[in-house]
Amino acid sequence: MSQMRPLNSAEALSLIKESITQIVPDADFTLVEPDDKFRDVLELDSLDFLSLVELLSERAGVLIDEEDYPDLTTLSDTTRFLVERTRRGS
């Protein structure tokens, strides 16, 4: 895991998009509203989502548990989650 440091919203969002792009390289974020369920819009299946959690966890340097998954549904709540989690540590 990389060194954890607090992320601001813009950094968190760009980290999320980069991570999704690792899985769906041509993900079109113009189709995803901040409060859309991005898994549905971008067609991420269960295995994709698991990979995404691993990427986010590694890149942001935070632990992400099963109970956090409900906070990783939309781009806006995932951003909020990463900002808070990197601020307070995991």
Add this chain to the structure above:
Amino acid sequence: MPWETIRKDTPLGTAPNLRDYDKECASFSWQAARGRLQGLPGGRGLNIAHEAVDRHAASERATAVALRCVGRDDSVTSVTYGELGRSTARFANVLRGLGIGYGDRVVTLLGRCPELYTVVLGTLKNTSVLCPLFSAFGPDPVFQRMTLGDAQVLVTTADLYRKKVAARRDALAALGHVLIVGEGADDLPGTLSFTALMADASDTFTIPPTSPHDMALLHFTSGTTGIPKGAVHVHEAAVAHYMTALYALDLHEDDVFWCTADPGWVTGMSYGIVAPLMHGVTVVVDEGDYDARRWYRILAEQRVSVWYTAPTALRMLMRTTPRTGPYDLPRSFDLSALRFIASVGESLNPEAVVWGRDVLGLPVHDNWWQTETGAIMIANFAACDIRPGSMGRPLPGVEAAVLRRGEDGRAEVADGHVTILEEPGVEGELALRPGWPSMFRGYLHDEPRTAAAFADGWYLTGDLVRRDTDGWYWFVGRADDVIKSAGHLIGPFEVESALMEHPAVAESGVIGRPDPVAGNIVKAFVTLRPGFDASSATRRDLLAFARRRLGPAVAPREIAFDQHLPHTRSGKVMRRLLRARELGLPEGDISTLEEPTSEAASTARTEQPA
């Protein structure tokens, strides 16, 4: 590592349907089993929809809940057998009104919404043929299967239609009607509103005479080479659906049953719809995707008593709650209604069997079958000891054998005869003696590949197994190159063909790379055309291209560049060798390998980490 046998010497709370395995096998006959079904009134034949719906709708079970559908938003909708009887009658009338009848093909491309169940069973009532497609397929697999299956009607949503069908609608010659479930039909030319058609249709329908041998379901599956194969199943399959659910899933009428498989695949059709409804139980349907918390909540809130799931899902649950503990997550839910767990899709590792016992308080019962068999063939039973890692023993009425393999890895056929390996512990190809009612009746429009699936009076499964001294079967691997990923069968040829359409790709070889969660993930080795760099940009481009075409369920998750793919002398890419190298295994028989030698090819590889 030897795993201790899980004994079943304490009496179970619910007396199992199959109590004495040997006795049941000895007295079993498919003919007698047929007698448990009602048949169409007036001796008009056998129809799956009558056994699954109308039979109950006309009895005191009419008010019992047939489907309990949990929406993505957690809303719960209940459908009784009586209601399902009426909605399926409406849909049969809708089809009839469109001029669709006996033998005509109706394709579904839908999520696990309540309408799917109406469409499936209504189609069967109308004696039309239902062909389910997985909604996570991309446009290419959808188009190919619709073409091969002669799709005349498609039932889908506006979103799926726009993304996966609309662009090539004109090339689907047989497709006469597209029915849109939910909103959006008004904005899509050439489509009809499912809701509007249903509203205008009568809710009574008399099922026409149906022969047990009439085609009912068309399930596509993948082979090593060539295009997908459409396995044809008939109404008589219901006899096997009923009996196997009785024995291997131990269904009782008061059960709440949840099969987590999507009805786009054979498991979700045979055991997510047909078999449990035949037993008159309540079927839980979850429209949402896997999520550990969500799944435990559904098990608890819906009071699920029998649960049929898959190794990939179990392994995901195991990651969240390892056997070493703590068990806080599952223990925070009331799983007291649960009494039996079974798994299918690929072989279940012994850790998962034991994990179930320790963490959920119930061992997981692995079983084995495939698209062609239509129903469970080999299983661990509620009343029988479990040898963790074994798929169990053949069901009553099922005769299995292990056949000696020839040079190509498949069962050896000499002068039309196979060799049965009687000695225990020896690896060979699993074969089944035809005669069970849910056996596929051939691959649609493909007599050569149908014929190739049989030899000397046996159906050849393509799976390698060994049988121990006491008759328990153990999965060893595939005898061919098809890939099992997350329980789904993926044909390497289909993936290679899609990749070949990218301008950068000269050639590719696709294999399954072992993965701790999915069993295997699809990995492609790609030879680039001159002028293209083996760069990460090219890799991303190819991954995106394949995913767009094939969808997440089929697309490769990993791509490696290799300018020197190994070939057979006849010029085919040797997937077997690619896989052996990937696994660091001995490369086996390479006598059919062309120059350069395997060593040279190996050192010439320009693979980069994904």
